[in-house]
Amino acid sequence: MSISVVLFTCDLRLHDHPPLRAALDGTEEVVPLFVRDRGVDASGFAVPNRLAFLADCLHDLDAGLRERGGRLVVRSGDLVEEVCKVAAEADADEVHMAADASAHAHRRERRLRRALEGEGVRLHVHDTVSTAVAPGAVAPAGSDHFAVFTPYFRRWSEQRLREPHGAPRAVRVPEGVGSESLPSRADLSGLSEGLAAGGEIAGRKSLATWLRSGVAAYEDRHDDLAGDATSRLSPHLHFGTLSPVELVHRARRAGGPGAEAFVRQLAWRDFHRQVLAARPAAADADYRTQHDRWRSEKAARADVEAWKEGRTGYPVVDAAMRQLRHEGWMHNRGRLLTASFLAKTLYVDWRVGARHFLDLLVDGDVANNQLNWQWMAGTGTDTRPNRVLNPVIQAKRYDPDGAYVRRWVPELAGLEGPSVHEPWKLRGLDRAAFDYPDPIVELYEGLARFKRARGRD
Incomplete structure (x- = not known):
C-alpha cells in the first residue's frame, strides 16, 4: 500500500489544494501533517495574533478532515526532522507540499529534499498553491x-x-502516526481585542x-x-x-x-x-538603496513610541495605528498613510515600522509587509521614491466627514465634520477641552528634513 505525507504550511484548507489532490490521486492513504516550525518561532514571526488565527485554522482543518474520515497530525520542532519522522512512521513513499517565496522557505525546502532523498522518499513541491x-x-x-x-x-x-479543485470527499489516514494536541487561542495572551476568527x-x-x-x-x-x-x-x-x-x-x-x-x-x-x-535579501535590505541615513529607533524613541501608540497629533495616522492595535488588521489606505508618516515625515528606518506591523498584523506576511514598507519608504519598487503622503490632505480625501477618525480616536468625537482632522487649529478653551496631543512634528519640517536627506532641497 502506497502512502504519502501532505505537509501543510501556508495552505490550511481542503478546497483547491494541489498537494492534497496529487497525494490522493497517487496513493491509497495520506498523512495530513502540520509542523509548528521551531525556525519560525526563533525568527520572532510567531506572535500572538497570528498564533491565535493559526490555532483556529488548524482546528477547522482537522474538523474538515475528520468529516472525511481523516485527521490532522500536528508536530512541533525542526520541520525537516519532524517530516522525516512522520514519513518513517507511516512508511511513506512521497511528501507533497506547497512552494513558498521566502529565503527561509527555500532553505527549508532544500534541507527537506536532501533529508528525504537520503531515506528514499520523494519530495513534490507544488506551485500556484499560495x-x-x-x-x-x-x-x-x-x-x-x-x-x-x-x-x-x-x-x-x-x-x-x-482550474480550481474541489475539496476531497474522503481522506484515509494510516493508523499509528501520533499527533500532539491542537493549539488553542484560549491558551494565548496579548491578543488584539477585535481579532477576527480564522479557518x-x-x-x-x-x-x-x-x-x-x-x-x-x-x-x-x-x-x-x-x-x-x-x-x-x-x-x-x-x-x-x-x-x-x-x-x-x-x-x-x-x-x-x-x-x-x-x-x-x-x-x-x-x-x-x-x-x-x-531577491530574498529584500526582506530586510533595501531593494533599491537611496543611501538613507535613517533616524534609528533609539534616536527617535519618543517619535516612534507616539507613532506606535497612536498619539502623533495627526488624527488619521493615530486612528489607523489604534485600529491595528485593536484588530490586528489595518485598512489598506491607513497602511500607506502610517508608513509614509514614519519613514518620510519622521524619517525613521522603514524596518522599525515593518517590525511593528509584523508584531501585530494577523495577515503579517514577509513579502507583502516588507516590500510594501519599502514601496512607501522609496527604497523598493515605487517609480516615484520621493513621494510623501500628506496625512491631512489624505484624511480629507478618504475620510471626508471624519467618521473613521471619530471611531478610533474617541477623544475627538466631539469635533464635527472635517475639522476633526486638524484639532490643533482650535484655540484657548476650545482646544483645552480635548485630551489629545499637538502634532509631534510640523509637516513642513518633516518634509524639509526628508528632502535634505534625499538631496532634493
Whole structure:
C-alpha cells in the first residue's frame, strides 16, 4: 500500500489544494501533517495574533478532515526532522507540499529534499498553491523578475490559470502516526481585542459575502476609510484558508470594474512574491538603496513610541495605528498613510515600522509587509521614491466627514465634520477641552528634513 505525507504550511484548507489532490490521486492513504516550525518561532514571526488565527485554522482543518474520515497530525520542532519522522512512521513513499517565496522557505525546502532523498522518499513541491501565478513564471527579457508592477500585471493577466479543485470527499489516514494536541487561542495572551476568527469555513463565508455584496463597489470604495469596503480576506490568503487561484476565477466570473480592481490587488500580492523569490535579501535590505541615513529607533524613541501608540497629533495616522492595535488588521489606505508618516515625515528606518506591523498584523506576511514598507519608504519598487503622503490632505480625501477618525480616536468625537482632522487649529478653551496631543512634528519640517536627506532641497 502506497502512502504519502501532505505537509501543510501556508495552505490550511481542503478546497483547491494541489498537494492534497496529487497525494490522493497517487496513493491509497495520506498523512495530513502540520509542523509548528521551531525556525519560525526563533525568527520572532510567531506572535500572538497570528498564533491565535493559526490555532483556529488548524482546528477547522482537522474538523474538515475528520468529516472525511481523516485527521490532522500536528508536530512541533525542526520541520525537516519532524517530516522525516512522520514519513518513517507511516512508511511513506512521497511528501507533497506547497512552494513558498521566502529565503527561509527555500532553505527549508532544500534541507527537506536532501533529508528525504537520503531515506528514499520523494519530495513534490507544488506551485500556484499560495499564488495565482508562480514566482518566476513570467519575467522580462534579461531579468529573472519584474521590478515594476504595470508590465508585470500585463503579463500576469495573460496567463492561463489552472482550474480550481474541489475539496476531497474522503481522506484515509494510516493508523499509528501520533499527533500532539491542537493549539488553542484560549491558551494565548496579548491578543488584539477585535481579532477576527480564522479557518477555512470563516474564510469561505467571508468570500461569499464579499462576492455577493462587496466586490461590485470595490473600485470606487476601496480607499474609503470609514466605509471599510475592502474584502478583509488578507488573513485568509496569508494562512491559505482561501486559494488565490479560486479567488481570481470567482472574481472574474463576477465581472465588472470592482472585480477587476480586486484581481489587480491579487496580482500585487503575486508581484511581491516574485520580487522576494528573486531577491530574498529584500526582506530586510533595501531593494533599491537611496543611501538613507535613517533616524534609528533609539534616536527617535519618543517619535516612534507616539507613532506606535497612536498619539502623533495627526488624527488619521493615530486612528489607523489604534485600529491595528485593536484588530490586528489595518485598512489598506491607513497602511500607506502610517508608513509614509514614519519613514518620510519622521524619517525613521522603514524596518522599525515593518517590525511593528509584523508584531501585530494577523495577515503579517514577509513579502507583502516588507516590500510594501519599502514601496512607501522609496527604497523598493515605487517609480516615484520621493513621494510623501500628506496625512491631512489624505484624511480629507478618504475620510471626508471624519467618521473613521471619530471611531478610533474617541477623544475627538466631539469635533464635527472635517475639522476633526486638524484639532490643533482650535484655540484657548476650545482646544483645552480635548485630551489629545499637538502634532509631534510640523509637516513642513518633516518634509524639509526628508528632502535634505534625499538631496532634493
